[in-house]
Amino acid sequence: MDKKIVMPGEKIADSRIRAPNTFYEGEATFATVIGTLDETGRYIPLENPYKPQVGDFVVGMVVDVRHAGYEVDLNLPKGGFIPSRDIRVNLQLGDYVVCKIKLVSEVGDVDLGEVKRLPMGKIVKFPPAKVPRLIGRKSSMVALLKENAGGDIMVGNNGYVWISEKSNMPLLLKAINMIDVKAHTSGLTDEMAKFLESSR
Amino acid sequence: MGGSTDVQLIVDGKRVDGRTPDEMRKVRMEAGIIPEADGSSFVEWGGNKILCGVYGPRECIPRHGANPYRATIKCRYMMSPFASAEEHGRSGPSRRSTELSKVIREVFENLVVAEKFPNTQIDIFIDVLQAEGGTRTASVTAAAIALVNAGIPMKDMVSAIALGKAADVLLVDLGKAEDNYGQSDVPLAMSHKDKKLHLIQMDGLLTKDEIAKMIDMAEKASDQLHEEQVAALRRFYENGGNESFKW
Numbered sequence: 001m002d003k004k005i006v007m008p009g010e011k012i013a014d015s016r017i018r019a020p021n022t023f024y025e026g027e028a029t030f031a032t033v034i035g036t037l038d039e040t041g042r043y044i045p046l047e048n049p050y051k052p053q054v055g056d057f058v059v060g061m062v063v064d065v066r067h068a069g070y071e072v073d074l075n076l077p078k079g080g081f082i083p084s085r086d087i088r089v090n091l092q093l094g095d096y097v098v099c100k101i102k103l104v105s106e107v108g109d110v111d112l113g114e115v116k117r118l119p120m121g122k123i124v125k126f127p128p129a130k131v132p133r134l135i136g137r138k139s140s141m142v143a144l145l146k147e148n149a150g151g152d153i154m155v156g157n158n159g160y161v162w163i164s165e166k167s168n169m170p171l172l173l174k175a176i177n178m179i180d181v182k183a184h185t186s187g188l189t190d191e192m193a194k195f196l197e198s199s200r
Numbered sequence: 201m202g203g204s205t206d207v208q209l210i211v212d213g214k215r216v217d218g219r220t221p222d223e224m225r226k227v228r229m230e231a232g233i234i235p236e237a238d239g240s241s242f243v244e245w246g247g248n249k250i251l252c253g254v255y256g257p258r259e260c261i262p263r264h265g266a267n268p269y270r271a272t273i274k275c276r277y278m279m280s281p282f283a284s285a286e287e288h289g290r291s292g293p294s295r296r297s298t299e300l301s302k303v304i305r306e307v308f309e310n311l312v313v314a315e316k317f318p319n320t321q322i323d324i325f326i327d328v329l330q331a332e333g334g335t336r337t338a339s340v341t342a343a344a345i346a347l348v349n350a351g352i353p354m355k356d357m358v359s360a361i362a363l364g365k366a367a368d369v370l371l372v373d374l375g376k377a378e379d380n381y382g383q384s385d386v387p388l389a390m391s392h393k394d395k396k397l398h399l400i401q402m403d404g405l406l407t408k409d410e411i412a413k414m415i416d417m418a419e420k421a422s423d424q425l426h427e428e429q430v431a432a433l434r435r436f437y438e439n440g441g442n443e444s445f446k447w
Contacts, residue, residue, distance in 0.1 A: 005434055008348055008391040009356035021353055023313070030393070032313055033352035034433060046352030046437055047239075049257055049317070077320040107268070107319060129351060166269045181440030 050128035059156030128159035209342035239350025241314035247332025257320035272312035275305035333376035360389035
């Protein structure tokens with residue numbers, strides 16, 4: 001499908017369309033961030049800061065241990081909070097965790113639940129707007145990466161990706177970078193399968 | 201500035217660097233050249249070299265600077281000590297750089313959709329590595345690319361250009377000599393979609409008609425600049441990020 005890259009302030013439709021990162025002027029809709037516009041008029045941002053939503057799975061690092069709970073760096077202006085009464089394990093400073101967003105308050109405070117501590121590994125940053133491509137349809141891309149890297153990988157909606165130390169890290173980092181670079185192209189999963197096949 | 205001068209700025213309809221009055225200097229732009237920053241750009245504009253990095257939205261420091269209704273935009277323009285032939289001294293804040301930081305910040309305060317990120321700050325860092333007249337306009341142009349690269353929502357793209365007058369001829373894109381010895385200097389920033397002026401300053405004297413003419417000339421020049429900005433961003437996103445940045 002033919003895709004066009006649109007800039008902030010560029011018109012994406014002559015009618016009012018409800019889509020994130022747009023604004024109206026008269027009866028027309030305009031983009032506010034750089035994105036792609038396909039023939040059907042679907043506008044997908046290429047770059048966007050992460051906006052927390054209830055139900056999102058996020059990956060982060062414990063940056064503060066307090067009496068009432070833990071603060072987690074989530075690639076947001078403010079850290080997320082895990083109340084210690086909700087969890088049984090004791091977390092330590094620098095632990096990697098994956099959790100679900102339970103609540104986002106009016107001022108942007110994020111409360112986390114369903115906490116799982118992640119074993120030794122590494123967190124890499126990935127553009128949040130491109131996370132859907134890294135997960136793939138029904139997690140196809142993540143499944144593919146797991147299968148070929150020999151270790152676990154956890155993708156947070158916030159753009160943090162945890163990679164297990166047991167996996168083939170150089171290969172995974174290369175693969176993740178490739179998804180970042182080619183996020184706007186179609187047929188990415190097939191291409192990735194080929195890439196992983198050839199580098200085995 | 202303003203009065204008559206001994207310096208011959210226009211000879212046979214050509215300017216000191218051989219350009220015609222409505223010709224711009226050569227411009228080269230790149231997006232995303234600082235991988236650690238959320239957004240970045242590099243602009244080479246004649247003899248100007250400008251590096252810009254954007255961070256945020258992130259936690260507002262100091263806390264009392266936070267606004268519960270919108271993001272606080274902070275801009276730091278800095279000219280390197282080695283940026284030009286003249287002495288720029290130590291690279292601390294000066295009267296000049298404080299002013300430029302303010303005017304550049306105000307351009308983006310009107311364009312960024314800051315209501316989306318309450319209680320946060322967006323940092324724009326602009327470093328002038330080499331200067332040859334018109335760094336504030338090149339800085340605005342560079343910062344616009346970096347902000348788009350950072351994915352910060354904006355209502356419009358913006359680019360800036362300096363116009364002026366020397367030997368009673370209106371000039372587009374003033375160089376250093378024209379800036380220093382010309383009759384007038386008008387840097388202005390214009391948004392692309394609405395053609396609104398977000399920055400206009402004036403040094404020297406001009407008539408109303410001349411200002412009107414200048415704004416028309418600026419419109420043409422800013423269209424050209426916008427094309428370059430878009431081309432830089434397209435290159436970045438189509439060829440795949442930082443790997444495309446090869447010297």
